[in-house]
Amino acid sequence: MIRAVTAALAASAALLSATAAAAQPPVWVVKDADSEMVLFGSVHVLPPGLAWKPPALAAALKDADDLWFELPAGPEAEQESARLAGEKGVLPPGESLFKRLPPADAARLVRVAEAYGVDKAVLDRLEPWLAELALSGAAFRKSGAGLEDGVEKAVEAAAPPKARRRALETVAEQLAIFDEAPEGEQIASLRETMVEMEKDPKAFDTLVAAWASGDLGLIEREALQPLRQASPLLYRRLVTDRNARWVQTLDHRLKGKGRTVVVVGMGHLIGDGGVPARLRALGYSVTGP
16 A cells, blocks of 8 residues: 555645546556456545546456456445454553654654644544554645545446455555554554654655556655655565555456456556566566556
8 A cells, every 4th residue: 555645635626637637547567378467556545626537447347257356345344344443442541552652753743633633632542653654644634635536436436247356465464464464564554644744744645646647756755765765574564565466466366357447546566676676576467557
């Protein structure tokens, strides 16, 4: 998944739409003798009204035998995610997030919470990873961006009923990546997000424009590099290890036959450790950026 980055976006929606009209998010095509797999990188939350859908993705969806997301599609998975986050991401009674943070981070958390309208008492009860997600979610809501306008919802709606819906991991597996990370790594990632929210309120604007225009270098710098520097272990858990696991699953699928569409966070498709490069290393024909 590309990590949550936040910013005020509503005022620049027209600019992003113009950018998307000029260029589109990239598509990778993986082939062997009897299989074709189209890989598309998602931004999980988007502002409404953004024109981003490349024709190659629409054509692939029309003929797809199966459609793969990071998580199971549908409201049941969303409900399970909320339930498990509440079970795993809340501190024990009497514990305080503000007291666990270094003083400078605690002070920054107060400022960011107030700026984005997040209840500080609620944040104080959360583990660092869930506090980070709560802040990011508040910023998305403030900007008008949301899951309902994100790539996964649009692709799910556009895919024909005949295409079997599949998932690369369960909700529990994904949340465990955050919950089981050492607290120091969680705090480092939370710190990076808070600093960005304070100092670069147009970060999400920049990310979406880069995605819509296919600027992979900018996505690397804006989305992947900050997490890799702030928390190398969490980066490995969130990106590197998941890419390796997913490629095993996709390799197995390609050993069958048919047409497949795979939609995962854009950050998982970039660079030497990305899913396309890993599949190419296994001997598959891979075309794309």
